Amino acid sequence: MTSIKNFTTNINCGSCVRSVTPFLDDVEGVTIWRVDVEDERKVLSVEGTASADAIIKMVEDAGFDISPL
Template sequence: MRFKTNINCGGCVRGVTPALDGHKSIKRWKVDLESINRILTVHAEDEVSSAEISAGIADAGFIALPV
């Protein structure tokens, strides 16, 4: 799954790390800080929805919109 985010620096990545690493269905993830769109790519099992990931990111104080 891919999301456009407002995660724009290493500090922001550290801010969302607990939410993403703490989700049992997420296997790995990465934010492309070089892209102007700050794309978050999430590799997860089928049981997690993009809405659930967006909500977890929102709880961490950031925005993640599916692309």
């Protein structure tokens, strides 16, 4: 079932978004994602069927911190 999962991250600029893009694009079940770099929490919102664990692993593999909201 498709859902939206939100996480706090340290993805804080356009360059960071570009760095994490290939990792998040490779997560099976991710339909769409975005990072609100204007929010102090740097909220990553992910829509799709991917598990939170899979999303967290890929963001960490990209070198960023991530925690579920």
